[in-house]
Amino acid sequence: MIQVERLCKRFLDYERGWKSAVEDVSFDCRPGEILGLLGPNGAGKTTTLRILSTVLRPTSGRAIVAGHDVVVDPQGVRANIGYMSASTGIYDRMTAWELVEYFGRLYGMGRGPLRERMETIFDWLKMNDFRDVLGSKMSTGMKQKASIARTIVHDPPVLIFDEPTSGLDVLVARAVLQKILELRDLGKTIVFSTHSMHEVEKLCSKVAVIYKGRLRATGSPGRLLEEFDQPDLEELFFYLVERVDSGRDVAEARVGPVNANP
Amino acid sequence: MTDLFFLDGGRDERAGMKTKFRWSNLWIIMRREVRDQIRDRRTLFMIFVLPILLYPMLMFGMLQVLSALEQKPRVVVVVGSENLPPAPPLLDPSGKGFSPDLFDSPGDAGRMVVERQDATSDWADPRTAESAIRHGLASAVVIIPKDLRDQLKRDVEIAIPIQYNSVDEPSQITQLRLKDMLARWKVSIVAGRLARDRKDKSYTEPIEVRALDVATADEKGGNVWSRLFPFLLVMMSLTGAFYPAVDLCAGEKERGTMETLLISPASRSEIVLGKFLTVMLASVTTAILNLLSMGLTGMQVARQFGEMGGGAGRRAVAASFAAPSPQSAFWMLVLLIPLAAFFSAVCLALAVLARSMKEGQYYMTPLYMICLPLVFLTLSPEIELNLFNSLLPITGVALLLRALIMGNYDTAAQFFLPVLVPTLIYAAVALRWAIDQFQREDVLFREAERFNVVAWLRHLIRDREPTPTGAQAVLCFALILSASWFLTLYLSSRGAGVDLATVAAGQLMIMIPPVIMAFMLTRCPFRTLRLTIPEGRYLLLALGLVIALNPLVNELRPLVEWLFPIRRQIAETLGKMMAQAPSLPIAILSLAIMPAVCEELAFRGFILSGLEHQRRTRSAIVLSAFLFGFLHVLLSLFQQLFNATLLGVVLGLLAVRGKSLLPGIVFHAINNAWAITLPRLVGMKSLQPALSAVFRDPAQGLYHEGWLALGVVCSAGLLYHLWRLRFIRPPEPSLAAPVVVP
Known part of the structure; x- marks a missing residue:
């Protein structure tokens, strides 16, 4: 379970002073759900996900991941x-098996259970031929x-994938998406x-469109298309982007139409 | 110490909730990093292969050059050898060399080959001889005068010219050897004359100079080693730390594994310590292997030279390469560990700044540029180990290493702790810095940005924070140091001695930087400098503490001066300055009240506020106290280090707990004023009974044991009370506060 409420992150820039990378972002995601965070490069997706993974600290707002507050x-x-x-x-100088084992140990898994879990994972991902x-x-x-x-060695309830397929060829990308569905x-x-x-359409039961640091719409793809009267996600996306760029969205700087926190 | 600095596993999350430091994670990380380094060919080469190959190859090369230079005998042409007297002999019976009696050893005699020429030959012409020397046919030409035998009989002064080429080194050396040899020949001629005239030896040599070498065998052996060795050892442990540090930080960032590691449950302290121990292991291993390889090679060379026999020169060479004694070696290892820790932490903190391995390599040059001068100091015999040098980060260790190798165990024992403790403190501070670096988002996720000085300065003013940052605090200290330094230089160039005016000027130099910086760089200068009215109890606590601590402080001073005596010259200058003060009020104003205000504004005001920025109060107090002590070392006497640092801790605690500078100023002023007043009271007859009731030695300010014990108990109680008076800082009106969204 992930709950994000009015998350803000500002960075200090020598030239421009404090600048928002993420502003007032809220959404949630339940077990068995895939939330697609859709946005162009520099929209604030990575910053949001880094806050969820605790390597960045939010300037304000709250995020609860698997029942734990990212700040507290x-x-x-x-x-x-x-x-x-x-x-x-x-790691270049570590084998696949050693790598997974290393993180398993860091997650506090005992040797026996870790070994069993790794065998399962290596079978599932068909990794046995390049173990060493x-x-x-x-x-x-x-x-x-x-x-x-x-990523999954410790069987975490929450998984965060930040553009996991960028730069991959279609075959590998397809395999990755397949595993995410599983x-x-x-x-x-x-x-x-x-x-x-395309990936959002294929995977996500819910989508959050983020652009210039702000959430522009959240909800299931079907509902969003209906709401904004657009034929497909691509059109919807360009419609939202244009609305912001033309300045029409400034007045509607509130959270998108389907609020994650009613 | 460890708790203070590192083992706050959860505090690095700045979450206010402490989590336990897990040694298991540290161990897992360290094991991985060590395995990773062992699998890296570059690291292996640097750590293992280079030292093992380097020294034998260096020595081999050196020996080849030496033997090439040594074994080739030089040709000396003796023109007119037929004119030589039969006794004492100059040439050996075969006539192919000089008489072996004229040399220290037969080996030395073998270095010159004689080619005899008649006085009638071409060689008698100086131009022929000159061209022969130029073309390398002979290294030198000795011309025996035709009437030498007659001259010898007539007791006149005889000239024997030697032709050589001073630009050509072998020719020059041959000339010097010839001179030495002829001097001995001369001595034997003189001996013959003395015997003939029945005169004593002292007739010709009224004065005999005897140089007595006091160096022990250990010291002689240590000579070459002691110069070279600290230098190599320090540089090798730095090199050994640098490459793994860059690989483990910048390399990990570059490969994209750093983020993964940060997202694992391991805390930043666990990650940094794991990496730190790996780097340190590499550094110590490199240094030890260098040490071993150098020692074994040296021993081998020493043995070879020993077997070859030869003169005193050879024996000295052999001795100078002998390895240091096992005792020295052991203490060197003990010293090496804190040094390696210091280098490892500094390298880690620097390496994490870099975004890539390549960028990391760039940081090496400045690091070496800072370390080299500090180590070079040990190459000069003028620089001796004293309390000040022992405080310098790398110099202290290098000088102590030198003393150990030279076998100066007394010096080494005296300065072992003064070198070891600061080095450990520097290592701890550097490690804390490395951990801080790992918690900074802007360091971990640094992106390329264009640096613009104007924009940056504008940012400093525009994005000011309520209190200064840690970096600004350190900068302030550096400014104070350099301002005071330049003032001292300026005054001494103007011929001004140490007097009250210069002391006052020095105090202003301490006060000006923090005050200007507080108003320019912070939004709340008054809060930064703690210019507030404190609660009354803090003033009372300051008053109580200064009285209770006085017996202890006064007891400490003679102890320190006994351990590290003050040079008489300095003591006299100080005495003069105190005597020069026209009256007690002026002395108190310039030596007690002014320093109290100025130093408190700087150290408990700006610097402590800056160091406290990360809300690490305890470390901030200790560090500011140490800086306070260090200032006293640089500006007055190093003997003040201990008192100043200890009092700095008390003053820091007063400032932090009281939220005001005033209690500290009161404490500081009374402490100084009492030290000035007491010696004047000693002279007053009417006070004698009162003074002797309190003091066992009024001139030194030493209290009776009872008062001392009371002072210790009271100050302990007061300090404990002060320590418990924790307060919660009011929330800062910071830009990081929640942003209200419409």
């Missing part, structure tokens, strides 16, 4: 999430699998950021 109990949050992004790499291959020798697909294994079916709470409409 960051350790509790970190123990219950799995985080993966296109930029989270793997060093990170530097792995193909991109292998690296992504190793990353997924690392994880959803296991009842995980999943937040997934992307700039691809």
Whole structure:
């Protein structure tokens, strides 16, 4: 379960002073749900997800992840999430097995249960043939699998994927998306950021459109299309972006039409 | 100490909720990092291969050059050898060399080969000889005068010219050897004459100079080592720390694994300590392997030289390469660990700033540029280990290493703690800095930005915070130091001595930077400088503490002066300055009240507020006290370090708890004023009974044991009470406050 309420994050910039990267963002996501965080580059998706994973501290607002507040109990949050992004790499001088084992140990898993869990994961992701291959020798697909294994080794209830498919070829991207769907079916709470409409359509039961640091709309894709009278997600997205750029959205700077926190 | 600095696993989350430090996580991280480094070829090469190969190869190269220079005998042409007298002999019987009696050893004699030429040959012409020397046919030409035998009989002064080329080094050396040898020959001629005339030896040599070498065998051995070794050891432990640190921080950022690690449940302290211990292990290993390799190579060389026999020169060379004694080696290892810890922490904190390995490498040059001068100091025999040098971060350790290698165990023992403790403190501060760096979002997720000085200055003014940052506090201290330093230089260039006016000027230099910085760089200068009216009880506490602590403070001073005596010259200057004060009120004003106000504004005002910025009050108090002590070392006497630092802690606690500078000023002023007044009271006859009731030594201000015990108990009680008086800082009106959204 993820609940985000009026989250703000400001950064200090020498040239311009304090600047908002994320402003007044609210949404929620329940177990068995995939929330798609849709937005162009620089919209504030990564900042939002980094706040949820506790590496950034919100300037204001609240975020509860798996029952723990990201500010009050960051350790509790970190123990219950799995985080993966296109930029989270793997260690060059460690084998796939060692990598997953290392993080399993950091998550406080005992040797016996960890071994069992790893066998299950390696079977599920079909990683057994490159168990002992060093990170530097792995193909991109292998690296992504190793990353997924690392993300889920401690069986966290909440999973956060920050553009997990960016830069991957279609085959690997498809495999990654497939695994995310399978994880959803296991009842995980999943937040997934992307700039691809296609992926949102395929995966998400709920979408949050973020642009220039603010949430522009939240809700199930079907309801949003109906609400804004748009034929598909792509049109909806451009409609929302244009509305902001033309200045029409300034007056409606409140949270999107389907509020996550009624 | 550890609790104070590191083991606050949860505080790094700044969540207000403490979590336990988990050693298991530290162990897991460290094990991974060590394995990672062992799998890295570059690290392996730097740590293991380089030291093992470097020294034997260096020595081999050196020996080759030496032997090439040594073994080649130089040709000396002796023109007119037929004119030499039969006794004492100059040439050996074969006529191919000089007489071995004229050298220290047969080996030395073998270095010159004689080529005999008749006086009638071409060689007698100086131009022929010159061209032969230029073309390398001979290293030197000795011309024996035709009438040498006659001259010898007539007791006149004889000139024997040697032709050589001073620009050509072998020729120059040959000339010097020839001179030495001819001097001995001369001595034997003189001996013959003395015997003939039945005169005593003292007739020709009224004075004999005897140089007695007091160096022990250990010291002789340590000579080359002691110069080179601290330098190499320090630089090697720095190098050993640098590469792994860059790999473990910048490299991890570059590969994108840092974020993953930060999102794991391991706390920042656990992550940093895990990495720190790995880097330290690498640093210590590098240094020890260098030490071993150098020692073994040195021993090998020493043995080779020993076997080759030869003169005193060779024996000295052999001795100078002998390895240090096991005792020295052990203490060197003990010293090496805090040094490695210091380097490891500094390297980590720097390396985490870098976004990539490449950027990390750039930081190495400035780091070396700072370390090199500090180590170079040890290459000069003029620089000795004293209390001031022992406080310098790297110099202290290097000088102590030198003393250990030279076998100066007395010096080494005296300064072991003064070097070890500051080094440990520096290492702890550096490690704290590294952990702080790991908690800063702007460091961990740093992005390339264009740096513009004007924009940055504008930002400093525009985005001011209520109180200064830690960096601004350190900058303030640096400004105070350099301002005072330049003032001292200026005054001494104007010929001004140490008097009350210069002391007052020095105090202004301490006060000006913090006051200007507080008004320019913070939004609440009065809160920064703690210019508020305190609660009455804090004034009372200050009063009580200064009285209760006085016996203890006075007891400490002679103890420190006994351990580290004040140079007489300085003591006299100080005495003069005190005597010069025209009256007690003026002395109190300039030596008690002014320092109290100025130093409190700087150290308990701006600097402590800045160090407290991260809400780490205890470390801030200790650190500000240490800076306070350090200022006294630089500006007056290093003997004041201990008192100033200890009182700095009390003053810091008063300032933090009382939320005001006033209690500290009262404490500081009374403490100084009493120290000035007491010596004047000693002279007054009427006060004698009262003074002797309180003091066992009024001139030194030493109290009777009873008063001392009472003082200790009271100050302990008061300090404990002050410590317990915690207060919660009011919430800061900061830009980070919740933003109201319409």
